[in-house]
Amino acid sequence: MSRSHRLQTPHSGYHWDGSSRLFFEGWYYRVTLPECGQTFAFMYSIEDPTGNQPYSGGAAQILGANDEYLCRTFPNVQQFWAWQDALGLGHWGKSQHSEAGYLEAAEFDRQIQEGYQATATWHQGKLYEPNGNSAEWQYEITPVYGWASSEQSQQSTAGWMSSLQIFEPGWQVLMAHGLATGWIDWNGKRYEFTNAPAYGEKNWGGAFPQKWFWLNCNSFDNEPDLALTAGGGRRGVLWWMESVAMIGVHHRGKFYEFVPWNSEVSWCIRPWGYWQMDAKNADYTITLTGTTDLPGTPLRAPTAQGLRFVCRDTMLGKVTLELRTRHSNELILKATSSLCGLETGGEPWDGVWQANCGWSI
Numbered sequence: 001m002s003r004s005h006r007l008q009t010p011h012s013g014y015h016w017d018g019s020s021r022l023f024f025e026g027w028y029y030r031v032t033l034p035e036c037g038q039t040f041a042f043m044y045s046i047e048d049p050t051g052n053q054p055y056s057g058g059a060a061q062i063l064g065a066n067d068e069y070l071c072r073t074f075p076n077v078q079q080f081w082a083w084q085d086a087l088g089l090g091h092w093g094k095s096q097h098s099e100a101g102y103l104e105a106a107e108f109d110r111q112i113q114e115g116y117q118a119t120a121t122w123h124q125g126k127l128y129e130p131n132g133n134s135a136e137w138q139y140e141i142t143p144v145y146g147w148a149s150s151e152q153s154q155q156s157t158a159g160w161m162s163s164l165q166i167f168e169p170g171w172q173v174l175m176a177h178g179l180a181t182g183w184i185d186w187n188g189k190r191y192e193f194t195n196a197p198a199y200g201e202k203n204w205g206g207a208f209p210q211k212w213f214w215l216n217c218n219s220f221d222n223e224p225d226l227a228l229t230a231g232g233g234r235r236g237v238l239w240w241m242e243s244v245a246m247i248g249v250h251h252r253g254k255f256y257e258f259v260p261w262n263s264e265v266s267w268c269i270r271p272w273g274y275w276q277m278d279a280k281n282a283d284y285t286i287t288l289t290g291t292t293d294l295p296g297t298p299l300r301a302p303t304a305q306g307l308r309f310v311c312r313d314t315m316l317g318k319v320t321l322e323l324r325t326r327h328s329n330e331l332i333l334k335a336t337s338s339l340c341g342l343e344t345g346g347e348p349w350d351g352v353w354q355a356n357c358g359w360s361i
Helices: 105-111
Strands: 024-033 038-047 057-063 069-074 080-082 088-092 115-119 122-128 134-145 170-186 189-205 211-217 226-237 240-251 254-258 264-269 274-280 284-291 297-303 306-325 331-346 353-358
Touching: 024 170, 024 297, 038 088, 038 115, 038 297, 038 306, 038 331, 057 122, 057 297, 057 306, 069 122, 069 297, 105 122, 134 189, 170 226, 170 240, 189 226, 211 274, 211 306, 226 264, 226 306, 226 331, 240 264, 240 274, 240 284, 240 306, 240 353, 254 284, 284 331
Parallel strands: none
Antiparallel strands: 024 038, 024 189, 038 057, 057 069, 080 088, 088 115, 115 122, 122 134, 134 170, 170 189, 211 226, 211 331, 226 240, 240 254, 264 274, 264 353, 274 284, 284 306, 297 306, 306 331
């Protein structure tokens, strides 16, 4: 199969350099099904892939229908594979296949009893918990937006310096918006879909942020060509910590980017239930408000002590987005959704986190 595609973003390939330093890489795939109001988020990770380290191994987590959770670990790092030059990865749990690597769909079905594989255009897997919970899936992906305006060169989400080992962790939106066609079987209930909104991102490095927040949605009411990714965190930069945040919006072929090097970004985030962001650059202003009354689901994330329950998510959050021109205050877009991904993670979350970053415009 062809590994790359025209919307391939920087950092799509696997980042591990073979060294024994503390290292993790994580990938996130998501499909939203507006007709039934459900979302399936798949989270994959590999830690200390040299092996024989205290926390060496991989994991697959799914936040499924009604924010239900499924997780399987794969301790054998030799059964993990990933492409260096393009998006492609997989991890076998139980298999009849001795060498890990991409398999044609039918061969995967025959030889892999438990595991997953994922590329920019294909995603399949099978996971079974001892308690009887299970998930199986197969779907094709057609990328619509990477991380740039249509027909423009794809950008690094964290800017050109993300190619350097300065920020911990690195972060890249792999596909801000795509269309997925296939099926997911969740605990015996089969969901079939055609051209459902899909999304993908990844992170990597030697440390996770100290704390962070995230909003993501590409299934808006009456706006099929709209995708939002926003977030922020307190992260390590060489020998100090900094708080940063960004907002990215793709709408009708155009990319609106609000990042610290071209915008002023501010936020007010409660430990859970309320996310407020405002940003302005030379040409535009944007306001985001995310809310939820749901309790959210605890998820695992890489830490210095291995995977731990250090974040909380819902895929059923409410969000309002308002985009305007900077100088005339003309409304470009106002959109809402009740299928927004919302997350807070890390610590300390002992109160409201209110801060700002970037240039004063």
